[in-house]
Amino acid sequence: MEHGTENNRNAARISIESIVDGKRIDDHIFGHFLESAFFQNIEGGVFDEGSALSDSGDTPLNGCRLDVIEACRELGLPIVRWPGGNFTSPYRWMDGVGPRDERPRTLELAWGSEESNRFGTAEFLAWCDAVGTTPYLGHSGRSVDDAVRWVEYTNYAGDTTMTRQRKADGIPEPRPVKYWGIGNEVWGPWQMGQRSAAQYVIDAREHARFMRLVDGDIKLIAVGWEKESWLEEVVPALGGIIDYFSIHLYGVSLHRMQPTEAEFDRIVAQPMYFEQTLQDASEVISRLLAENHITRRVGIAMDEWNIRHLEPASWPEPLPGDDGGVAPREIEAPDAPTAASGVQVNRYSQRTLADALFYAGVFHVLHRTSQLDVPVTMANTVNLVNANGLISVRPNGLVRAATFHVWDLYQNRMGRRPVDVRLDSPASTVELRLGAEILRASGAARTRPAMMSYLDVTATLSDDDRFLQIAVINRSARDAITAQLGLGGISASQATMSQIGAGVDDLFAWNSFDAPDTISLSAPITVDISAGTHEFPAHSITLLEIAL
Template sequence: MTNQAVQATINASRDFGYQAWDRMILGHFIEHFHTQIYGGLYEPGSPLADEDGFRTDVLAAVRELGVPIMRWPGGNYVSDHHWYEAVGPERIPSYNKAWRVEEPNTFGTDEFIKWCRKAGVEPYICTNGGNGTAEEMCNWVEYTNGWRDTRYARQRRANGNDAPYAVKYWGIGNESYGDWQIGAKTVAEWGPYVAESAKMMRAVDEEIVLSASAVPDAEWTLALLKHAGRYLDLVSIHGYWDILHGVDNVSDYLTCMMATENPEEMIEQTRHVIATAGFTGRVKIAFDEWNLRGWHHPGGNSPEALAARERNNIPTTYTMADAVFSASFLNACLRHADVVTMANIAPTVNARGPIFVHKDGIVKRTTFHVLRMYHEALRANVVASAVSATPLAHNGKSVAAVDAIVTADESGHTAIVTNRHPGASARCLLKLDGIPLEGTLEAEILEGETPDSHNSVEQPEAVLPRRTTLSAVDGYVEIPPHSVCVLRW
């Protein structure tokens, strides 16, 4: 492959109007897996923890990202989680059959809500759609949101929380279609199960925003919407594209780039299923688990299998491939902001998360910087844009070498441009309503010395964004290879 500059044209057209987007697209996810909770955001006794056991460095990093919403407690974990075991003064440790480890239940609903309030994020609770019941789900809503003098509201008050938590966002089940889930359901079972669960949850609180586990597949999701669509606000879909759960054979940069257009395909497929079911405009998409790389957890509960989960924390995994993929993912969600109203990177800390937590501090991985750039740079409305670029090919596949999104508000415009090419700069022609841009643009660029550059405990700032200016000459701007670039005018 040559490293001659790739060519791209980005034409933002205000004639096609603006699409407001939901900040929940920048959401996050945390699960009781390995060291995400214990030894991650929650570490009582650590000199870096506050009086509630929450890591203050993690809280500060989450605030820096402007995280709007956090999905919890799973994930696979939730299919064997019973909320009532993890509230009150007498916690009941349990063996979690999803992750095959003992769960102390010292971080439960009350701790999660308290953490969310300190972090300034909206809580999003995923309920047990595995071995749980509709009754258990609605009792959980009563515990968090009940304001009358009822059994579970009284229990919350007895646990020291008089005012209702008013948890707005709820999900029914996690990947309930998969045989890897405890209590997996069939197509015939899932729709009626969700309908009954949603009906009972709404009987407790009519104002909740409710999702249910789905896939971009007509058979599963059409049946779900047929039975339960009238109760739902969202369908929940998940995507990981470098599948590593069994073998930790991390894909190289170019292989990862070949997956950068797959999330958009999933969104379009799900949009079509929603339309076919007759719920366009009424049911939206929550892409509430996403990441380039899946979590490594080889089967079994032997000491060797459990120890292998530590491989998720190898720093060389998290390169500019992860950064560029993440930007491409967010651009896809923003382009479809009329139907995608939430997305949650999975997870926030450790495993594949943008924040790596160790006993002495944190490391901000390449994806952290992408998420922070989007949080700070995006304006209120997405401008319709046509993007064309030289193909980037690898192993019989190809994607556009350049991807971009343009947003605007009353004060100006922002373009976020990703150059997926590993070694060639991108000569991008930027147009607004067909007119090439001219002059000096404020820029923030995230790039690495190589496509495999990464941050680690030893070198936490090997990859950092840099602020600069770029000149648009006859509309052309040069974007470095394997980079994410914010442009403002």
């Protein structure tokens, strides 16, 4: 990529090179995540017993919000991970089976709350069927027998105590769950069952062996980490038996304190950190597989990712507001966090226009990393419902966040056959944040100087060879950029265009119940490209679809 300068922001070139003779982009990169006992993901989100908006039938779907199911069907959910997250580590799945009123109410140690267990495995599987998604269950990896019995409960067709329980819970036939996680971030001291890489390898191998004795077709996700020292131990030992290594990545937004153009730049640049980290992890895994003569095809599952909205810990605890965002509270004047004050994550801060461009940038990264030797073939954003999710749910209804429309664009309006694109774009320097870690000494994020291209582009071809889709992000906060379009010999005078963010003045605008369409995907219109150029508005995402 050739970078320009601040002085030629309106000069760029997008050149279609060729159809990549490589891997298809996997649908599962558009995956999602739900965590029990986590800021109304489940109770008060997908599940709200007694609500007039919830199912009242005599099935495990009873209590599930029908408006949430409808919105999820509208979008389409390829895969959903549950029950966590950190919640996975202490979770006992059998607490969530049997008659709801007889299930134990337990102290939940991951987030320090209480878990009713009224939404358990049968409810999750029924909900997955209702929305038309693939379930991905995460097990603690702390008990082989517990994991085996869970696979037996969901997948086994015989007549055992576990299968009888499943039938009694309202799932009469096996509901084979294909994707199973073995542990969650077990390298972290916040996990129940933290262990070394060497111990995790022993545990994971035993789990994999016996879980597959119940169902040999299941796919297993092992705990990975971007740290090379961890991968060097787990990849040689597990690469021949598992299907994915997980990587968890988060970005950081300080816009609640600093709603500035400079902060916007720092937000929209962070997919660059994701890309470098995923490329590095893929290279390490590929090298270790080759060195150990392992030929099994494995992928990377970025099965947790998002951007966290941070604010000073001295501010009052954020609570859900009736407008779909944060409830009103008295706070100090916006300011940067300090080492003394610390920070907190605002779990009810709605997704903004800046976030929409960040998410779009991550999808561009996932398109490109789908072609690596060890590709990214699954990604699950944290979260689907509430807690900074795609859908903000309140007792009286729901609102689709800005990011809901980003998913709609990339998942539903682009193909899965990647096209090779060359981009020449103006650029500027930015302090690139390197993950969500906040340094205790300074109260600031880790950063390094980087060159950020204002435009970012990805392209795909439809399966029937009839349409070329080109998605372009303009990361400039204030300037439109005109790009020459080199279509690689394709003769086209017009394209169908849809956009997100064009014409929105506030860089941190968000969708509320009163203004649910502030940031949305525009209806497609026909635009003239006969001159071989197109202007991409400031702070926007544009999809051009060209008939071939």
